[in-house]
Amino acid sequence: MPARLRSNPIHPPNKHYLLDFQSLEELPDSFKWAHLDSPNRVLESESESESVPVIDLNDPNAQQLIGLACKSWGVFQVINHGVSKSLLDKIEACGKNLFALPVQQKLKAVRSPDGVTGYGPARISSFFSKRMWSEGFTIVGSPLEHARQLWPNDYTTFWYVSSFSPTNTCNIC
Template sequence: MDPNVENGSMQGDEVLGWGKSLPVPSVQEMVRKDSRCVPERYIQEHKDRPIEPEMCPHSSEIPVINFSLLVNGDEDERRKLDLACKEWGFFQITNHDVSEEVIKQMKAAVAAFFELPLEEKRNYAMAANDIHGYGQGFVVSEHQKLDWCDLMFLVTSPPKYKKMKYWPVTIPGFKEAVEQYSAEILKLTEDIFANMSLLMGMDKDALKRLHGEMMKQGIRMNYYPACSRPELVLGVGPHSDASSITFLLQDDDITGLQIRHEEGWVPVKPIPNAIVVNIGDVIESWSNGVYKSIEHRAVTSVTAARMSIATFVIPDDDVELGNLMPKSVDVAQMLAVTTAAVVAVLPWM
């Protein structure tokens, strides 16, 4: 297979959408052809490379929240959640309601997609002006440094925003696995929002209401090939999420996610069947900066490929995204703020 076959292509029935993105080669196919190849466009500037001296002490670990205790009203666990949102912006949840089987099927569906031949994956390639589908989004310059990553992005909720032509039809059970997992994450979202609402001094349904009638969910499926020079590249460069909240499934055996903490980078060590949760820019804004949307990145491995599954929760387009919770305004006033049409929040930008 030719690794220079573009993994993004303009499709004839597309109209102007989310913004132009230039087609780029498939990293997965490039590595299959020559595992030692690291093209210049993927080599980060010296200041951006994942160097060891930047790492925080190994004793630094993000908080772990026992979800079962949290949803049953345990005050100590709720205080842990509050501290995690204020000081870290990230936490892992264990003993949650997403079953091990649902997680297993979701990971298998994603793995099956990236195992497809390139010619078949290209059937689901992103249009040059869209975020749905397979490729790399928002490549705006031939000189732009590229991520060591191929991705598949699907909007999963509400149904009116789905584009089913990007959902692979040749993988048995793919649609069912993604829809089941996304439904479970929506339930998880409501429970997390209820607890955060109480911590923010509101009634338990406040954050859900703030998202409007058409709260959206999108899933980004990431494939990070092994890299012969992982110290030169990044799977995903440093960024914060413009979502409300993000849920991440990691590979159980490979640590790739790192978060910015106290001027260094903390690796987020996977816990089997745990889900990593992070605060997005929207909740940082709504909380008046009390809860933090933290910069994070993904690094690569020299020994093995890695996959991850990020689920973004996004407010309705018509929800005001400014500071809705100034400290001088009470909850009743906050919820009475008149909403205005604002550009939709896009965490994948």
């Protein structure tokens, strides 16, 4: 784990603050971001009302556009990346199945304090004074072990990647 994540004084990375989104009736104060909750909130700049940049990987200027999007937005959408719509749909369905699980089931695959993969809050959340109202599941390499923990009797229907490269096949869901 990078030293920045270990030594951040705002929220220690070894403590998971996860919400049970299915049984939550009210958002705890530790998750409320005052400037976002205001009903009278005014957009701070015109750029806030613009759309996230869409980068076409077939564009000869894609590399520069990605750099600009990272600097100005911190996020971008990619098109013409070569991943089929059917594969993207299957991945989306797998994600929906994962996050629809009860919290106690998802906690079986919780990310360890020094780990990179598994269920838990976003790694960047420790850099903010308020907690993020989100949950995440990070996959690096094969997710097979986590899938076995989440679905011990039917783990291959979630996400089993036998090999993933442009020339090999990928079996998902």
